[in-house]
Amino acid sequence: MTRSPLTASLLPLVPLAALGWPLARVINQEPYQQSKIEEISSGPLLQADLQIKAAHPFKKLEVLAGDTTWTFNANEDIKTIYFPKDLEVVFTVTATWPENTPESAILLTLRPDGRPDRTHTLWGYLELTEEVKFTWDSEL
Numbered sequence: 001m002t003r004s005p006l007t008a009s010l011l012p013l014v015p016l017a018a019l020g021w022p023l024a025r026v027i028n029q030e031p032y033q034q035s036k037i038e039e040i041s042s043g044p045l046l047q048a049d050l051q052i053k054a055a056h057p058f059k060k061l062e063v064l065a066g067d068t069t070w071t072f073n074a075n076e077d078i079k080t081i082y083f084p085k086d087l088e089v090v091f092t093v094t095a096t097w098p099e100n101t102p103e104s105a106i107l108l109t110l111r112p113d114g115r116p117d118r119t120h121t122l123w124g125y126l127e128l129t130e131e132v133k134f135t136w137d138s139e140l
Contacts, residue, residue, distance in 0.1 A: 044084070044085040045082040045083065045084060045085060046082065046083055046084070046085045046112050046113060046114075046115070047080065047081075047082055047112070047113050048080070048081055048082075048083065048110055048111055048112035048113065049078055049079070049080055049081075049109075049110075049111040050063060050070065050078065050079050050080075050081050050108070050109070050110055050111075051077060051078045051107075051108075051109040051110075051111065052072050052076070052077050052078070052106060052107070052108060052109075053077065053106070053107040053109070054104065054105070054106045054107075055104045055105045055106070056097060056101050056102065056104040057074045057097075057098075057101075058072075058074055058095050058096060058097050058104070058106070059074065059096045059097060059098055060072070060073065060095070060096050061093070061094070061095040061096075061106070062093070062094045062095075063091050063092070063093050063108075064091065064092040064093075064094070065081075065083055065089060065090065065091050065092075066083075066084075083112075087135060087136050087137075087138065088133060088134070088135045088136075089110070089133070089134050090131060090132070090133045090134075091108070091131070091132045091133075091134075092129065092130070092131050092132075093106070093108060093122055093128070093129070093130050093131075093132055094127075094128065094129045095122070095124060095127070095128045096126065096127050096128075097124070097125070097126055097127075099126070101125075101126065102125070103123060103124070103125045104123070104124060104125070105121055105122065105123050106121070106122045106123075106124070106128075107119060107120075107121050107122075108120050108121075108122060108132060110134055115136055116136065118134035118136075120132045120134070
């Protein structure tokens with residue numbers, strides 16, 4: 001006795017159906033996110049690169065804007081940040097250096113998308129806390 005054409009057609013599809021559910025879970029996963037987006041406001045945000053250049057290696061450097069803090073270690077020099085799309089942004093920069101480090105300079109550079117770059121040089125010894133304000137004339 002021979003199999004019916006329907007059974008002969010559906011029998012090879014059973015293993016494919018068994019693999020369908022695990023395959024669907026693999027394909028429909030959330031995409032991998034390399035870094036966490038840090039927002040300091042719920043309004044429209046502007047993406048920028050925040051770059052740090054130091055004359056002497058520091059132990060720790062923190063840049064605070066609103067409720068968000070970006071922390072730099074001695075081996076980090078640039079972070080992508082998001083801040084409100086205002087004509088002015090105020091950062092509070094706190095840096096610490098190891099003992100026996102002479103007075104040192106830190107160059108803070110903000111490179112926002114679609115706006116001119118802004119830089120500010122900070123000077124300190126062992127510990128520094130300074131407020132830095134960057135302004136732009138108008139929206140471009």
